[in-house]
Amino acid sequence: MITKQFTVNVPNEPFSSSTSDGKTVTCTYEGARYCVISTKDGKVQTHEGYFESADDYNASDFVDDEMEYHLIDVDAHPIEISFLTDRYTNEDIDNYEETLPTGEVYTYDYPNESGILDVIYDRWSPNWSYDADTDTFSGLEYETSAITQEQFDAAIANHLELIGNIDMSIQDEATTTAINEYKAFFDNVATTYDGVAPFKIPFPLAPQWNE
Numbered sequence: 001m002i003t004k005q006f007t008v009n010v011p012n013e014p015f016s017s018s019t020s021d022g023k024t025v026t027c028t029y030e031g032a033r034y035c036v037i038s039t040k041d042g043k044v045q046t047h048e049g050y051f052e053s054a055d056d057y058n059a060s061d062f063v064d065d066e067m068e069y070h071l072i073d074v075d076a077h078p079i080e081i082s083f084l085t086d087r088y089t090n091e092d093i094d095n096y097e098e099t100l101p102t103g104e105v106y107t108y109d110y111p112n113e114s115g116i117l118d119v120i121y122d123r124w125s126p127n128w129s130y131d132a133d134t135d136t137f138s139g140l141e142y143e144t145s146a147i148t149q150e151q152f153d154a155a156i157a158n159h160l161e162l163i164g165n166i167d168m169s170i171q172d173e174a175t176t177t178a179i180n181e182y183k184a185f186f187d188n189v190a191t192t193y194d195g196v197a198p199f200k201i202p203f204p205l206a207p208q209w210n211e
Contacts, residue, residue, distance in 0.1 A: 001052070004029040006078040010120060013096055014108040015199065017142040023093070025116055029078045031087040038067045042129045044137070047085045070132050080137045083117040090116040098200065102192060106200040119143060145199050152198040153190075160186050170210045178207035 010023040032050035034057065039045055045067065051057050054071060062069035074081045082088035093116070096108040110116060120143060127139030147155075163183045168176060185192075185204055193201050 001031060002029070002033045002075060004075055004078045006082075008079060008117065008120060010093065010116075011142055013098070014119070015143055015145040015197070017144070025090055025093050025110075027078075027082060027088050027090045027116065029074060029082045029088045031074070031085065033074055035072050035074055035081050035085060036062060037070050037072055037081075037084065037130065038062075038064070039070065039130050040067055042131070043126075044080075044084070044128045044130055047081070068132075070130060072130075076135070077137060079117075080140065083121055083140070086114070086118075088117070089114045100193065100196055100200065104202055106202075145197060147198050149198065156186055156189060166209055167211070172210075175207060175209050179209055182207055 005026060005028050007024050007026055009019040010025050012018045012021045012023065032052055034051040034054055035047055036049040036051070036057065037044060037046070038048050048062060048069060051071070054073075057071045059069065072081055078088075090111070090113065092112045093110050095110055096106075098106045100106055111119060122141045122143045125139055125141040127141070128137070129139050130137050160183070163179065163186070166179060168179070171179065182204060189201065
């Protein structure tokens with residue numbers, strides 16, 4: 001077993017690739033010195049086994065026509081193997097907070113004790129690869145928001161269309177007021193939250209209306 005500390009750059013804010021603020025977090029890998037990983041066409045797949053000594057590794061135990069297997073020294077690659085195996089802990093870091101144009105505060109809670117790498121890096125990075133000739137990993141990308149601005153705009157338009165199809169003639173006064181306020185939020189969201197990433201926007205609960 002080895003214990004290996006390493007430092008990871010934390011993006012300036014969640015779902016960003018910019019690290020210009022210099023924020024970091026210290027992590028600690030605890031586990032076997034060596035880890036076997038699988039790759040397909042050079043792309044990292046998963047972890048396959050652990051060994052305390054390189055001498056204990058037998059390549060004939062890892063055979064698959066579609067995969068290649070590599071024995072990785074965790075001491076040389078603690079970030080990648082910690083991310084791949086989840087055998088690590090991390091120090092607590094301050095949560096991200098941002099005051100929105102409305103005065104509301106967006107808060108993102110970073111994982112305490114373990115899990116920080118999963119919110120920093122994209123588990124499904126399409127180009128994450130390992131080159132056995134040079135013993136180098138590459139292509140691990142930062143996690144980004146699951147929704148683009150274009151998708152967000154389309155979702156708002158679709159929601160406004162849904163609201164527009166409500167039969168207002170059968171709603172009572174209180175429900176009519178609630179629907180109009182709800183619609184106003186979506187009518188104005190682009191200007192109210194101008195420049196705010198979609199995932200930071202707090203949405204109101206939909207009112208119940210008669211159908």
